[in-house]
Amino acid sequence: MANKEFLIESIWATESSFSATTPVHLLKDEWQPSANLDLDVQTAEVDGKRVVNLLINVAVSIKDKEIFKLKSVHTGVFNVTGYDDKELEQITESFCPSIIYPYAREKVSAMVSSAGFPPLHLSPVDFDARYRAAKEGKA
Numbered sequence: 001m002a003n004k005e006f007l008i009e010s011i012w013a014t015e016s017s018f019s020a021t022t023p024v025h026l027l028k029d030e031w032q033p034s035a036n037l038d039l040d041v042q043t044a045e046v047d048g049k050r051v052v053n054l055l056i057n058v059a060v061s062i063k064d065k066e067i068f069k070l071k072s073v074h075t076g077v078f079n080v081t082g083y084d085d086k087e088l089e090q091i092t093e094s095f096c097p098s099i100i101y102p103y104a105r106e107k108v109s110a111m112v113s114s115a116g117f118p119p120l121h122l123s124p125v126d127f128d129a130r131y132r133a134a135k136e137g138k139a
Contacts, residue, residue: 009077009079016072021066023116050092068117
């Protein structure tokens with residue numbers, strides 16, 4: 001049986017963009033926004049390493065009026081060895097994104113705050129539940 005190894009090599013913000021359709025100073029309604037979060041995970045193997053991209057898109061509106069949109073992509077590079085294919089898939093689709101997500105949440109909050117809007121705190125995500133649901137959907 002091979003030795004199992006899991007190492008985080010690096011995590012960084014690969015891409016970030018923020019677009020304020022309605023700047024703060026033009027807001028007339030009370031700050032009760034609705035946020036639409038789109039979250040995706042992309043994985044690849046590059047030079048024997050596992051590369052995991054966490055893509056976050058958020059659109060915020062108030063009463064059907066778009067306020068801002070943001071996109072944030074965070075990438076993690078992991079050295080994962082000694083696992084079978086099923087374990088490896090779960091690690092890269094569930095465990096790795098759960099490691100990257102706190103960094104992405106902080107970046108999203110900072111982007112929104114630096115644009116002058118009240119902080120946007122993304123809720124925790126259960127990546128394991130998302131993974132299981134995706135697997136059941138394919139079955």
